[in-house]
Amino acid sequence: MSRPAPFSLRLTPQERSQLEAQAGPMPLASYIKSVVFAAEAPKYRRQRKPPVAEQQLLAEVLARLGSSRTASNLNQIAKHLNQGTLMLDEDLAADLHRAVAEVAWMRVTLMRALGGKS
Structure with missing residues (x-):
């Protein structure tokens, strides 16, 4: 079954602006359909904001990432592994741990913040 041809509607800049304001985050075509076909229009879920507790956990992870050298240390370890120049001593072992x-x-922490099982 083929889809019907698109429908075109000309609006003044003011009309378009008003429609976009009324539609909010909903795509404009979906908003127009929802007004015209009220009961039959598809329903769209709004994006939910994470609860405050989840935001706090995510902020804690980001703060930890920013204050640690974990990413840099792992990058240096990978570099030396690839070059074959990795010498395991007490300092490196401690960094790895x-x-x-x-x-x-x-x-x-990320799994908890995102509602998954850890």
């Missing part, structure tokens, strides 16, 4: 713990904490 810290990085693994940070990544594990971030994973669990």
